[in-house]
Amino acid sequence: MSRLANGGLIDRDISRPFTFDGQAYTAHPGDTLASALLAQDVRLMGRSFKYHRPRGVLTAGSEEPNALMEIGVGAARTPNTRATTQEVYAGLVAQSQNCFPSLKTDFLAVNDLLAPFLGAGFYYKTFMWPKAFWEKLYEPIIRRAAGLGRLSGEPDQTLYQKAHAHCDLLVIGAGPAGLMAASVAAKGGAKVILADEDFILGGRLNSEDCEINGQSGQSWAAKAVAELKDMPNVTVMARTTITGAYDGGTYGALERVADHIAQPNGAPTQIFWRIVTKRAILASGAHERPIAFPNNDRPGIMLASALRTYVTRFGVTPGHRIAVFTNNDDGWRTVRDLQAAGVSVIALIDTRPEVTPDVDCPVYTGAKVVNTAGRRGVERLSLRKANGALQQVNADCLAVSGGWNPALHLSSHMGGRPEWRANIAAFVPKPGAIPNLVAVGAANGAFSTHAALSDGMIAAKSVLKDLGLKQVRPKLPLAEDAPIQITPFWHVSGEKGRAWLDFQNDVTVKDIKTAHAENFRSVEHMKRYTTLGMATDQGKLSNMGALAIMAELTGQSIPKVGTTIFRPPYTPVHMGALGAGGAGKGFQPERFPPAHDFMAEKTPHMIEAGLWYRPAYYPQNPAHHWRDSCDREVNMVRSSVGVCDVTTLGKIDVQGADAAEFLDRVYTNMISTLKPGRVRYALMLREDGFVLDDGTVARLVADHFVITTTTGAAGAVLSHLEFCAQCLWAELDVQIISVTEQWAQYAVAGPQSRALLADLLDTDISDAAIPYMGWMDITLGGIKGRLFRISFSGELAYEIALPARFGDALMRELDARAKAMGGGLYGLEALNVLRIEKGFLTHAEMDGRVVAADLGMSGMLSGKKDFIGKIASQRAGLIDPMREQLVGIRPIGVVRQLLGGSIMVDVGADATRENVQGYISSACYSPTLGGMIAMAFVKGGRTRIGAQIRAVDLVRDLDTLCEIVPVQFHDPEGGKLRG
């Protein structure tokens, strides 16, 4: 056991069982999966991406590149989870990934022997020939060999949520700088959100043997957090990663609500927050960076800061004979902290020759680690001492300290390039890179605790002043203020063996040299050629080392070489969390008309129309083909009476003294001449001359109209009318509002429709009382409604409208009455057949590419007024008589099918692109005419009536000889609908 006898922010009284690769272990509350495994002497935690090298933990935080695991079972299995951040709940199941058959014996470790062939850009060079093998052979093999965890392949049942929050100040990170900033701002009355990715707040204070105001760092942090939690104007969000910085003071945040709980009991697992803040303070700390030396990736080799975290925060020592390799004074502190915790340190190796470390252990200055050995973990080190001699050290754990990089990632999210600061040999955030965000403490390169506290205080005071809040005079707590002493040392050169830079993507120093030799020298080229920094950790640990090596190779300074920038998210975010609420029906909500339940009782067959659901047909016998129902419903409307829900059509109420003038300008035909009590069919164009929509306009009184739109275009037409009213002609007195949801409306169509409605309404609805294209007020059971005499079927027909809440009752009544007369309900399929038989339009014809002339509607373009689209519709290309024009199509002889989308080709011509004469927009079987019919667009079609043409469907292998006919198949004179 490697659990120390004392110390750590863990509850030793409670033990929670969990498994890793089937083996049972236990953890204490406060442990991470990584600390619990280390406490039980598990060092091997993963296999690397490409070479399948055995790997252990390198860090103690979210920057971990190695210890990635699959957590959970079945659909809930989550790959690539960092063992260094995952808390252990009772019964947690963890599995290693990217290894077969097991973590200890991984067959693909053979890749490591093939490493000379698998370096940077290997697939560009090695798998060139034969060309066809790439897609079928090489790539599948490479894809299978490479990679990280596996997805479950099952639908994600995890409950995610999204939420919004607003504040004056967002403090990112709850280390000494963040706690100080939040506390000062809160005391000044600012509304503060303090977010930290960790589950215990305090940042490095929990990991270091340090003092603030004479208390331990751990207890100062705990007290500060408790104080903040008690303040009503502060929201403390633990387990919350600020994932991205966006425009307008918006930040993305992922709160892991229940990832650490065995039974969430209905709580969402994760919440994706959008936090909008006036000011932000970036107190995200810093990441320690490794030093590259041969075989620096063995389990047991980790960052010095991580080692201190395991010892101080978790009471675990990952080794019993520890060596420390450093280029800065932080390494000395590691030795002292470890010894204070009773852990044996057997060597301090400092790359700097001139220093005199103040530690009590064997010291090698001017020395470097040149190799490591050990099976599945480090057992020995080789040092090259200052005099050039080699020495073996039998260390079972090596702490590496290469200096610190500010965790400046968020500052790059809007394109800001970090700036180089020579005295700490690191990049710092560019001031102003994110508007209203300021970086403090270690995130801004000020690494001492004193500097963190002081920075945080100053930044918070400045926020209070900016926002005009109360000024406070806080006292700065006392803390250490050690100056930075670092001599940059990035990698051990001139020794044999591969030295790792990017542990997650398996990129070595040699790969950077290859990129340089092959002239991929710009940082952006180097990154993509070697894949350095392109793994899920975005190169948090590796970027700096690679830049330094490229600088060395090109003879430039690091700032001259430059740096790539970081993009959101800071750490990986589940797609499910980003898309919370947007899966399934959340992506496409359902709209139901008032009589939906009634219709759903009658038929399970619904068609989506936009977000609406409309009945397709009403089967009388489940065994029947849909066409049987459709034909029956069509015949019913043509011979007796049918009822169809048309509530989903857009209905827009237009009022105002200038309403008629306004409608004259948006429709092509004249509306102002329409008399109250009358209805007119009308056409609307886009400003570029193409048809936008059609519908009816009913004039209720002089200054009050109700217009209809097609179901699909209702939203677009409303926005268009609002644009015209507000942006073009603000001087007109006109008000526009959608009333689609206020009215339930039903078509009653067929020769018996008048009899049905006259009896229902007990009113005179004769042709004299309500002629074709007229409307009237009605009262039904005391409820006021409207009756329109309009027809989309070509039969005598009405549409009856009542307030939406009476829709269900009305439709039941209409159905019962229709049935008694030998009629009944009809659905969208029959509605479509009825309108094709009449040559009426839908958006299958008005598809955004047609002008009025194509539809044979030039006559509707009024010459007496201006209207939207008038000028553009007269462009030469749009009035060309050889444009594709709407015609009817009937097959000659016996045919299988005529299908929408078929191309029209002349008799004898090849069915090739250059011979295409047009296409079928709508087709159906017409029970009225006893055969297939279609509407089609054909070049110069109206001059070709009577000519023969072929309808060809290359996909479904149809080639049908047809005749071009007028587009009105049924009752072209319109006697029936006027009857």
Place this chain on the structure above:
Amino acid sequence: MRIPCPHCGERDSREFEYLGSAKLLARPVTGAAEFHDYIHIRENPAGPNAELWQHIFGCRAWLHVVRDTVTHEVQTVTLAREKAGVNP
């Protein structure tokens, strides 16, 4: 991105729908060439750009928004009604 709607206050950009250049406010009276320019010809400035947005999930007002295309900073927001017919 945040847009301060004159009616509703500052709101997330997802409540709004973008149309395009505020040039659309100045519809020509006549002329094929004028309409060609009005419909098709657009500046593509790197910097402040006058645009039309509609607050579709709010008050449905059309807004004249001056937005910096480089920084996404929203500089001014006016009801389009107040600028109707004005060429920006």
